[in-house]
Amino acid sequence: MTLLKVDNIETYLDQFHILQGVSFGVEEGTITVLFGRNGAGKTTTLRSIIGFHTISNGAVYYNGGKINGLTTHMISRKGIGYVPENQGIFSDLTVEETFAIAQTRKNDETDEKVEWMLDLFPDLKQFWYKKSGLLSGGQKQMLAIARAYINSEGLLLIDEPSKGLSPIMIEKLMDSILKMREKTTVLLVEQNFMMASQIGDYFYIMDNGKIVYNGPMSELKENKETCHKYLGIS
Known part of the structure; x- marks a missing residue:
């Protein structure tokens, strides 16, 4: 099942035409990786999906329903979580307080999610009462994902x-x-090809605001020419 469908979207930032007809899909229960050099449009794509940037043309569908045009808050309420590049952690809040704020709809399901995240990221359990700003970079990333x-x-x-x-x-x-693929679906933007290629199921490569190549991750690993041309990997 295609959980997320991005259909020919275009996004401008000021007068700059950043996304120029981007289309791709994310299948449920998979890790899909969006590759590309710096400035290719990867972050703008994520921010357009979540509603931070206005899509001028095209559409985004989640679970079969159109979501572009909704506010970021409404898109989040539909079930899409977003981990920004800068993590977006509030330094003065403890790990415990950050988890509490994340449970906007506290129930048995979110309680189970908290327990699973603490099992997955034991560092967070260890520093439960520590201010987030005092965590290491890796621990902050764990907290942002959780x-x-x-x-x-x-x-x-x-x-x-x-x-x-x-x-x-x-x-x-x-x-x-x-x-996490056991519990959710992931759309990952990542520059570290070696690591991302080991966990991804499918990939899309962006270049100058367009999708230029896609397929199963196993195919990309064998295609050295494409890796060199678009990712600078020899």
């Missing part, structure tokens, strides 16, 4: 989770995202 997951119902958009992290923390984080 917060988004608890408040979502089916789809997570994650932007550059490995940025600025140590190789050990990147591997740990990617393993956790892979495990």
Whole structure:
């Protein structure tokens, strides 16, 4: 089942035409990775889906319903969680307080999500009463992902989770995202090709605001020419 469908969307930032007819789909229960060089339009794509940027043409469908034109809050209420590149963590809040805010609809389901996140990210349980601003970069990323997951119902958009992290923390984080596929669907923007290619099921490559190549991840691993042309990987 196609959970998220992006249909020929165009987005302008000021006078700049950033997204120029972007189309792709995300199948339920998968990890789909959006690759591309810096400035290709990956972050703008996520921000257009979640409603931070206005889509001038085209449409976005989630669970069969059109969501572009709705406010970011309304899109979030439909079940889409978003982890921005800068994590969006409130430094003065403790881990406990961040989890509490994430449970906007506190019930048995969200309680179970909290427990699962603490099992998946034991560092967060260890620092439960610690202010978020005192966490390491990797721990902040764990907290950002946990917060988004608890408040979502089916789809997570994650932007550059490995940025600025140590190789050990990147591997740990990617393993956790892979495990999350058991519970949710993930659309991942990631520059670390080596790690993302190990956990992704499908991929799309963006270049200059357009999708230029896509397919199963196993296909991309074997296509060195495409990797070099669009991602600079030799």
